[in-house]
Amino acid sequence: MTEQTADLTAPDAAPAVADNSRKVFIKTYGCQMNVYDSTRMSDALARDGYVQTEEMDEADLVLLNTCHIREKAAEKVYSELGRLRDMKKARNGDGREFMIGVTGCVAQAEGAEILRRAPAVDVVIGPQTYHRLPEALQRARGGDRVVDTDYALEDKFEHLPKTDKALIRARGVTAFLTVQEGCDKFCTFCVVPYTRGSEVSRPVSQIIDEAMRLVDGGVREVTLLGQNVNAWRADGPDGREWTLGDLLYRLADIPGLERLRYTTSHPRDMDDRLIAAHADLRKLMPYLHLPIQSGSDRILKAMNRRHTADDYLRLIERIRAARPDIAMSGDFITGFPGETDADFEATMEVVKAVHYAAAFSFKYSSRPGTPGADLPDHVPEKVKAERLERLQALLIEQQKAFNESCVGREVSLLLEKPGRYGGQLIGRSPWLQSVIVDAKDERIGDIIPVRITGTGPNSLYADILRGV
Ligand code: 5AD
Ligand code: SF4
Numbered sequence: 001m002t003e004q005t006a007d008l009t010a011p012d013a014a015p016a017v018a019d020n021s022r023k024v025f026i027k028t029y030g031c032q033m034n035v036y037d038s039t040r041m042s043d044a045l046a047r048d049g050y051v052q053t054e055e056m057d058e059a060d061l062v063l064l065n066t067c068h069i070r071e072k073a074a075e076k077v078y079s080e081l082g083r084l085r086d087m088k089k090a091r092n093g094d095g096r097e098f099m100i101g102v103t104g105c106v107a108q109a110e111g112a113e114i115l116r117r118a119p120a121v122d123v124v125i126g127p128q129t130y131h132r133l134p135e136a137l138q139r140a141r142g143g144d145r146v147v148d149t150d151y152a153l154e155d156k157f158e159h160l161p162k163t164d165k166a167l168i169r170a171r172g173v174t175a176f177l178t179v180q181e182g183c184d185k186f187c188t189f190c191v192v193p194y195t196r197g198s199e200v201s202r203p204v205s206q207i208i209d210e211a212m213r214l215v216d217g218g219v220r221e222v223t224l225l226g227q228n229v230n231a232w233r234a235d236g237p238d239g240r241e242w243t244l245g246d247l248l249y250r251l252a253d254i255p256g257l258e259r260l261r262y263t264t265s266h267p268r269d270m271d272d273r274l275i276a277a278h279a280d281l282r283k284l285m286p287y288l289h290l291p292i293q294s295g296s297d298r299i300l301k302a303m304n305r306r307h308t309a310d311d312y313l314r315l316i317e318r319i320r321a322a323r324p325d326i327a328m329s330g331d332f333i334t335g336f337p338g339e340t341d342a343d344f345e346a347t348m349e350v351v352k353a354v355h356y357a358a359a360f361s362f363k364y365s366s367r368p369g370t371p372g373a374d375l376p377d378h379v380p381e382k383v384k385a386e387r388l389e390r391l392q393a394l395l396i397e398q399q400k401a402f403n404e405s406c407v408g409r410e411v412s413l414l415l416e417k418p419g420r421y422g423g424q425l426i427g428r429s430p431w432l433q434s435v436i437v438d439a440k441d442e443r444i445g446d447i448i449p450v451r452i453t454g455t456g457p458n459s460l461y462a463d464i465l466r467g468v
Contacts (some may be wrong), residue, residue, distance in 0.1 A: 022097070024050045025059035029076070030067025032263065033225050034104055036176040038065050041103065041130050043163045048134045056087075061099045061137070066106035068191050070365040074106050078117060085120035099140055101125060101133070105195040111149045121145070127181070127196060128152045131159035151197045157206060168217025173416055173445045174428065175219045179207050179247070180226030185266060187293070188304045188371040189336060189364060192227050201232045204242060204250070211251055220445055221259035221285075221414055221428070222251070229262045230269040245273030252283045258447055259414060261432075263289045264331075267307050267315055279322035285430045286323050287357070290316070291331035295350030296343035299336050302375065309350050316354060327357035327402065327431040334391055335364045335384030337375035344387045351394055357402040357431055359395040363388050403433065403455045411435075413450045413462065415443050426459070434459035 024045050028038045041063065042052045053059055062084055067073040084100050091098045101123040102114050108126035115121055122140040125133055126149035136146040157178075168175070182197045183190075211222055226232055229244065236242035242250075244262065251260055260283050267290060277284055290312075294300055297308045320326055332347060351359075363384040366373045406429070413427035413435055425439045427450070436459050437450055450462035 021049050021051045022060045023053040023058055024061040024063060025053050025056045026063045026065060027056075027080070028065045029073060029104065030065075030069060032176055032223070033178060033181070033227065034065050034067060036178050036225055037104070037127060037130060038063075039163070039171065039176075040160050041065070041133055043161050043167065044131060044133055046164065046167065047161050048137070060097045061101065063101045063103055066102060066104035068105035068109045068195050068367075070362060071367070072365075074110070077102065077106050081114075081118040081121060085118065088120045097141070099123070099137060101137070103127070103130065103133075105191070108149050108195045109191065112147050115145050115147065123147075124149065126150070128156055131156045157202055162210075162213060163217075165213070165217045168214055168219065173219055173414065174221040174223070175214050176223050176225050177207065177210055177214065178202070178225045179244075179262075180229050180232040183227045184231070185228060185268075185306075186304055186371075188302065188375070189293075189333060189367065191367045191370060194369060196227055199228060199231055201226075201234045203234050204236060204247065207247065208250065208254070211254055211257060215254060215256045218445060220257070220447065221261070222257060224248075224251075224260070224262040226262075227264065228266050228269065230265040230271075230274060243271055243273055244269075245271065245275075245277040248274070248277045248281060248284055252281045258283060259430075260284045261287065265290050267292070267305075267312050270315055270319070275319055275322045278319060278326065285432075286326040287329065287431050288319065288326055289329040289331075292350060293331060293333050294336060294339070294343065295347035296339070297346075299339055299343050299346075302338060303333075303336060303372070309346065313350065313353055325430075328354055329358040329432075330354070330356055330360075332359065332361040332391060332395075333364050334361065334387035335379035337364070337366075337372060337379065338377040339364075339379055339387075344391075347391065348394060351391070351398070355402070356395060356398050358399055361388060361391050361395060400455070402431075403460060406431075406433070406452045406460060407454060408452065410449055410451050410465065411462075412447055413437065414447050415439060415445065417444065427462075429460070435462050436460070437462050437464055439464060 026038045028034050064077055064080060066077045088098050099122045100120055102121055103125045107124045114124050123136045123146045125136055129148045129150055129152050132148055136148055139146050180201045182199045183192045184199045186193050232244045234242055236246055248260055292312050293303055295309045411429050415425045415427045417426050418441055419426045419436050423438055424436055427435045427437060429435050449465045452460050452462045454461045
């Protein structure tokens with residue numbers, strides 16, 4: 001199982017890089033969907049002769065792939081654009097092209113406003129029009145400043161070039177695969193339904209084709225992505241409408257695709273077929289990110305989550321009955337408008353009942369244009385922060401307890417990338433933990449049994465079991 005790394009070093013597998021090729025630097029903010037989109041933009045630009053660089057200084061094109069979920073995210077983009085403006089000025093006259101593009105959710109939400117606030121920006125491209133990025137750059141070369149934030153009628157995935165095999169290999173043994181975009185849930189705090197539009201599911205054949213290409217390029221673990229991934233549905237080849245569970249059963253049949261994950265799910269869309277997949281599919285990893293946001297029924301109603309805390313807890317019971325070793329992760333918001341101390345305590349109670357292995361938690365950030373922004377009784381920043389601190393202390397304690405419960409256990413590890421020190425590799429456990437082992441680089445891509453020996457601040461340590 002070491003052929004991937006062997007190929008990586010083979011001269012004919014390396015992408016052809018001419019020294020005079022144009023270079024693009026892509027800075028990605030926010031969620032995994034943006035990470036995936038950045039790779040696909042890079043693919044589209046590769047066709048135009050661009051090579052991706054990790055050094056902003058040597059770039060001819062800088063793309064900021066932005067996130068709009070919380071206030072600070074957009075502000076960070078504007079301050080980064082300030083720095084880029086200075087860079088553009090400094091580079092002016094060196095004879096080389098230097099273009100700046102803003103993509104992602106801030107691009108979608110702000111559109112032409114970005115051109116007004118940041119005169120150095122050449123193109124602004126929303127998440128649904130990445131296939132038109134090369135064309136927009138061409139127009140920018142002609143002197144236009146381009147804004148393209150339509151919800152394009154054509155399917156961008158149909159139009160984006162398929163990723164080159166050498167690029168897949170260079171990107172590693174785990175990969176994201178977007179199966180669904182957009183959201184129809186309209187939680188009252190969230191901008192996603194406005195920035196990413198309504199739910200669109202990619203067709204089965206497109207997803208299978210992409211998964212097979214990834215596997216052919218050495219990928220062993222695929223994470224299916226969607227803002228509301230478990231709302232994915234499409235016509236199945238058997239004439240029935242498939243839901244995410246059906247898709248997972250089909251993907252699990254692909255030889256060489258060893259591990260599957262999906263994120264992010266909404267509790268309302270965890271149907272029986274999906275829960276059955278957790279019971280039946282060895283390849284489906286025992287880890288589920290299932291946000292609840294608040295443990296108070298009153299706040300859940302105001303958030304338009306359309307479930308109660310009890311619905312959520314009973315759902316987790318059913319999932320755990322199907323897959324007893326499943327680790328849970330979640331998202332939480334403190335200080336949604338109207339949240340009282342009692343509401344917050346209800347959130348703490350849910351956390352205590354679930355025992356999370358990992359979690360993300362945020363202070364509520366009022367987003368203009370969302371219904372939450374217009375609600376009365378906004379919570380003072382200080383209170384939001386105090387609650388967040390208490391919540392995070394509990395979540396960190398649970399994460400530590402989970403990690404410590406792994407010590408002494410035998411687990412399967414996907415060897416993913418070199419560690420900080422020579423002779424070490426970092427692997428991924430079934431529960432998405434980073435695990436450090438002593439192993440040679442050529443074993444990257446192997447899935448091996450290890451015994452967890454200890455825990456560190458950000459990762460676990462393990463010994464490879466003898467004879468492997
Ligand atoms: N304020 C704070 N957190 C938010 N999230 C989404 N919108 C907001 C907001 N306005 C959080 C939710 C969501 C995660 C991706 O970001 O917890 O699940
Ligand atoms: Fe936002 Fe709610 Fe949709 Fe998640 S389900 S993307 S939180 S609106």
